Amino acid sequence: MRLRRADCFDPKGERFGIPTFPWRCAPDGYATRRQLRAAGLRPGGQQVAAQCLRPRRRRDPLTAYLYRIDRAKPVRPMTPARRAALERANAARRQCPGCGRDAGYVIPASLGTCVPCAYPEGTSDGIAA
Numbered sequence: 001m002r003l004r005r006a007d008c009f010d011p012k013g014e015r016f017g018i019p020t021f022p023w024r025c026a027p028d029g030y031a032t033r034r035q036l037r038a039a040g041l042r043p044g045g046q047q048v049a050a051q052c053l054r055p056r057r058r059r060d061p062l063t064a065y066l067y068r069i070d071r072a073k074p075v076r077p078m079t080p081a082r083r084a085a086l087e088r089a090n091a092a093r094r095q096c097p098g099c100g101r102d103a104g105y106v107i108p109a110s111l112g113t114c115v116p117c118a119y120p121e122g123t124s125d126g127i128a129a
Contacts, residue, residue: 003061008053016051023054023062030066037075044073 010020021027030050036042046067054062093106098117111118 003053003055005055008055008061013050018048019050021050021052023052023064026050026052026066029069031069031072032064032066036067036069036072039069040075041069041072042075043067044071046071 005022007015008020008022009025010016013019031039031041033043048065049068049071050066052064052066054064056062090106091102094102094104096103096107096114096117098113101114103114107114
């Protein structure tokens with residue numbers, strides 16, 4: 001879909017089905033998920049209320065979905081059980097499946113193991129030790 005900036009202004013939602021505004025031109029009262037989160041809010045089950053579009057050459061336009069701030073709910077507080085579950089999940093991401101040690105960092109998905117297991121010393125794979 002080839003758009004111009006003028007095509008992205010549809011405040012009544014006749015063309016796209018929901019109100020549409022050019023990039024960075026949303027009216028007050030709307031926010032993206034990230035903006036809501038920065039304000040300590042969450043969408044709270046509401047549907048997308050509007051969108052911002054930015055035309056791009058040779059590709060589909062960038063879309064930012066907007067939610068109503070007045071319908072947003074506060075972020076749920078972190079409970080001790082959720083904190084413990086998050087700590088366990090992060091610890092599992094640091095544990096090497098090859099040697100079983102805590103690597104001290106999140107294991108890269110591209111390697112699948114810690115760096116010493118992925119590149120053991122003495123191999124001639126072209127990487128300097």
